[in-house]
Amino acid sequence: MINVPAIAVLGLHKSFGGNQAVQGVNFEVKQGEIFSLLGPNGAGKTTTISMLSCLLRPDEGDAHVMGHSIRSDPTGVKSVLGVVPQDLALYEDLTARENLSFWGKMYGLRGSKLKLRVDEVLEVIGLRDRANERVNKYSGGMKRRVNIGVALLHKPKVIYMDEPTVGIDPQSRRNILDSVVALKNEGMTVLYTTHYMEEAQELSDHVAIMDHGKLIACGTHEELVKLVGQQTRIDLTLNGDSENVMGAWKNIDGVSRVSSEDGLVSVLVKDSNQILPHLFEAAAQLSIRITSVDIREPNLEALFLHLTGRALRD
Amino acid sequence: MKAFDIAFKDLTRSFRSAFAVVFMFGVPLLVTGMFYFMFGNIASNGEFTLPKTKVVIANLDEGGPKFQVNPKNIPGGKKADTMGDLIVNILQSEDMADLIEVTLVPDAETARSSVDNQINQVAIIIPSDFSHQFADVDGKAVIEFYQDPTLTLGPAIMRSILNRFMDGMAGVKIAVNVFLDEADSSEAMLTGQVVQQYLKVSLSENENVEEELLDVRAPSSGEIDKETETQNLLLNIIGPIMGGMMVFYAYFTGTSTAQSILREEEERTLPRLFTTPTSQTTILAGKFLSVFMTVGVQVFVLLVSAHFLFKIQWGDYLSVILMSAGIIFSASSFGIFVNSFLKNTKQGGVLFGGVLTVTGMIGMIKIFAMNSPIAAKMGDTISLLVPQGWAIRGLMQAMNSEPINEILITMLASLLWSAVFFAVGVWRFNKRYT
Numbered sequence: 004m005i006n007v008p009a010i011a012v013l014g015l016h017k018s019f020g021g022n023q024a025v026q027g028v029n030f031e032v033k034q035g036e037i038f039s040l041l042g043p044n045g046a047g048k049t050t051t052i053s054m055l056s057c058l059l060r061p062d063e064g065d066a067h068v069m070g071h072s073i074r075s076d077p078t079g080v081k082s083v084l085g086v087v088p089q090d091l092a093l094y095e096d097l098t099a100r101e102n103l104s105f106w107g108k109m110y111g112l113r114g115s116k117l118k119l120r121v122d123e124v125l126e127v128i129g130l131r132d133r134a135n136e137r138v139n140k141y142s143g144g145m146k147r148r149v150n151i152g153v154a155l156l157h158k159p160k161v162i163y164m165d166e167p168t169v170g171i172d173p174q175s176r177r178n179i180l181d182s183v184v185a186l187k188n189e190g191m192t193v194l195y196t197t198h199y200m201e202e203a204q205e206l207s208d209h210v211a212i213m214d215h216g217k218l219i220a221c222g223t224h225e226e227l228v229k230l231v232g233q234q235t236r237i238d239l240t241l242n243g244d245s246e247n248v249m250g251a252w253k254n255i256d257g258v259s260r261v262s263s264e265d266g267l268v269s270v271l272v273k274d275s276n277q278i279l280p281h282l283f284e285a286a287a288q289l290s291i292r293i294t295s296v297d298i299r300e301p302n303l304e305a306l307f308l309h310l311t312g313r314a315l316r317d
Numbered sequence: 318m319k320a321f322d323i324a325f326k327d328l329t330r331s332f333r334s335a336f337a338v339v340f341m342f343g344v345p346l347l348v349t350g351m352f353y354f355m356f357g358n359i360a361s362n363g364e365f366t367l368p369k370t371k372v373v374i375a376n377l378d379e380g381g382p383k384f385q386v387n388p389k390n391i392p393g394g395k396k397a398d399t400m401g402d403l404i405v406n407i408l409q410s411e412d413m414a415d416l417i418e419v420t421l422v423p424d425a426e427t428a429r430s431s432v433d434n435q436i437n438q439v440a441i442i443i444p445s446d447f448s449h450q451f452a453d454v455d456g457k458a459v460i461e462f463y464q465d466p467t468l469t470l471g472p473a474i475m476r477s478i479l480n481r482f483m484d485g486m487a488g489v490k491i492a493v494n495v496f497l498d499e500a501d502s503s504e505a506m507l508t509g510q511v512v513q514q515y516l517k518v519s520l521s522e523n524e525n526v527e528e529e530l531l532d533v534r535a536p537s538s539g540e541i542d543k544e545t546e547t548q549n550l551l552l553n554i555i556g557p558i559m560g561g562m563m564v565f566y567a568y569f570t571g572t573s574t575a576q577s578i579l580r581e582e583e584e585r586t587l588p589r590l591f592t593t594p595t596s597q598t599t600i601l602a603g604k605f606l607s608v609f610m611t612v613g614v615q616v617f618v619l620l621v622s623a624h625f626l627f628k629i630q631w632g633d634y635l636s637v638i639l640m641s642a643g644i645i646f647s648a649s650s651f652g653i654f655v656n657s658f659l660k661n662t663k664q665g666g667v668l669f670g671g672v673l674t675v676t677g678m679i680g681m682i683k684i685f686a687m688n689s690p691i692a693a694k695m696g697d698t699i700s701l702l703v704p705q706g707w708a709i710r711g712l713m714q715a716m717n718s719e720p721i722n723e724i725l726i727t728m729l730a731s732l733l734w735s736a737v738f739f740a741v742g743v744w745r746f747n748k749r750y751t
Contacts, residue, residue, distance in 0.1 A: 056592045057591075057592070058588055058591055058592060078594050078596075081592060081593060081594040082594040084592065086589065086592040088585055088588070088589055088592075090585045091585070092584065092585040092586045092588070092589035093586065094326070094330060094584075094586060095584075096330050096333050096334070097326070097329065097330065097333075101329075105322065105326050106593070108319065108322045109319060109322070109590060109593040109594075109595050110593055110594065111594060153589075
């Protein structure tokens with residue numbers, strides 16, 4: 004088991020009616036690393052995770068989790084797996100301790116081993132003092148921590164976290180990101196899905212970018228940034244019709260791509276210091292004022308823009 | 318084991334919900350309690366209290382052939398020289414004192430005007446030739462009955478008493494005529510003895526006129542005291558109501574608890590359960606088990622509570638066990654069955670408001686119609702079109718101490734319903750999550 008990949012995904016396909024949610028996805032996650040699936044809403048991340056959790060049966064392809072096939076050995080997959088779903092999946096009318104005890108039983112824990120593990124997890128998620136309060140009395144962040152705690156009870160080798168920071172306050176978000184790193188340090192493999200580029204950038208050893216059900220790029224942060232060719236992204240807000248000026252900017256030497264979304268124009272350039280005066284000059288000739296400028300060094304968002312022509316928005 | 322863990326978790330959740338607890342136990346007991354206190358007042362008196370009917374009598378009977386009745390045979394024990402006197406004496410007897418209040422007036426007009434002026438409710442006018450007509454073989458003895466047309470119950474009771482009396486007198490007349498036809502002329506003097514003998518029998522049969530006319534007490538066997546008799550009356554009303562409530566709400570509980578499958582799907586805990594190393598069969602078995610256990614606890618608690626609170630006798634242990642099993646299995650499987658057709662819990666409103674209420678009411682027709690034999694028979698047949706009807710039938714059979722084989726047949730019918738519901742429900746849920 005030492006040399007097998009934690010997760011090996013081999014040509015997964017899944018359709019819902021006429022909608023192809025996942026189209027031939029392949030990737031591999033090494034043991035003990037944090038692997039992020041990055042993509043906008045509707046990219047196919049949750050469908051991929053659902054297939055890897057044996058919740059959905061793939062139309063085509065297979066995947067192995069710690070050597071167990073999701074097609075032929077789902078029980079084996081589930082026994083090495085902890086899943087933190089995107090939505091809270093807890094019994095709110097039970098206490099945190101009752102929730103953890105119940106889920107522990109579902110993972111096959113019993114007796115003193117269960118009790119010990121519940122106490123340990125309560126300690127890890129920082130809720131030991133309030134363990135006997137019903138979950139519906141907790142704040143959103145506390146619920147999220149219990150939601151994660153459930154997946155840790157049986158000390159899984161692989162843990163899936165499906166957008167665990169959606170809709171929570173910055174402090175709870177920080178706690179969760181820290182706990183993901185802590186899990187990695189304990190030797191767990193984490194498959195993390197997010198549409199927050201910063202999270203993927205901060206946490207991941209490897210990142211796979213998904214869009215429209217397809218994996219469009221995969222690698223380390225450095226490898227992915229190289230794909231953009233070390234280009235810098237300049238985001239500009241304009242006061243006037245952007246169509247004409249965008250056409251003018253595309254003709255400037257050193258500009259590789261110009262796109263617009265929600266009133267924000269993004270320009271990919273090789274050297275922002277050299278190009279920026281030309282952008283202002285072209286805008287002035289067309290009597291368009293630039294009201295804000297944001298220069299971004301190469302990152303995953305720039306890569307997404309480079310690959311899809313669209314910005315990766317929240 | 319995991320199935321039991323799931324079931325116990327659901328049981329804990331169900332009984333933590335104040336709404337569910339009130340619905341499962343509070344409402345059936347409360348409704349029955351209301352009936353208990355409502356009927357308890359009537360039952361504790363042992364009888365319905367009716368106001369006395371005010372009767373005015375104008376006895377104008379002048380008598381006829383020599384006629385005397387042994388005072389021993391007349392309630393009140395007074396001597397009667399005429400047939401009119403006989404009627405007056407009977408109506409003034411102590412036995413009638415609880416029912417009627419008699420006033421005597423000298424003439425018919427005064428009697429009628431007394432009713433017209435609403436001083437009395439009924440006027441009885443005995444004509445002057447009443448005894449004569451009675452004695453005549455071809456005669457027609459008629460009493461005038463004059464009543465306040467706005468009243469019903471009092472005059473009806475009075476009319477009934479008089480009809481009984483007149484029927485008796487007609488019998489005497491026939492007996493005398495037959496005797497005179499058959500006897501020799503030398504035996505004509507024995508006519509009086511024939512009349513005496515007939516009156517002795519017929520009047521003694523009428524000693525408890527009030528009781529015969531107004532017996533509203535529950536059937537009882539053997540010698541029982543007043544308190545027990547009162548309790549029997551109450552239980553004959555309260556027992557079926559409590560049973561009906563129990564069945565009605567057991568079906569609600571079965572359906573509501575089975576809905577937790579859909580609720581867990583919406584709360585995302587069911588998909589999460591499917592990510593654990595627990596098979597789908599075990600998960601669904603646990604969910605189904607929780608439905609049976611919740612309904613089981615409800616039925617047990619209601620049976621015991623009703624027994625102690627309202628002193629309801631559900632029947633012998635075996636009958637109660639069979640009948641309870643029928644209710645639990647049919648209510649639970651019905652819940653699983655109907656929920657398997659729902660897409661989400663939002664559709665549950667239609668289910669509770671429509672399907673459960675309508676089928677529950679149909680099932681309880683027999684209880685609503687129990688005071689009308691024809692309606693009860695028809696209701697019994699109609700109620701068997703729904704599973705609640707079979708559950709209620711088993712319950713009534715146990716309460717009425719019917720033979721165990723009869724209860725067993727009803728329970729088997731309930732189990733047959735349950736088996737069909739369960740099979741369809743399980744098949745649909747399995748299909749949904751595969």
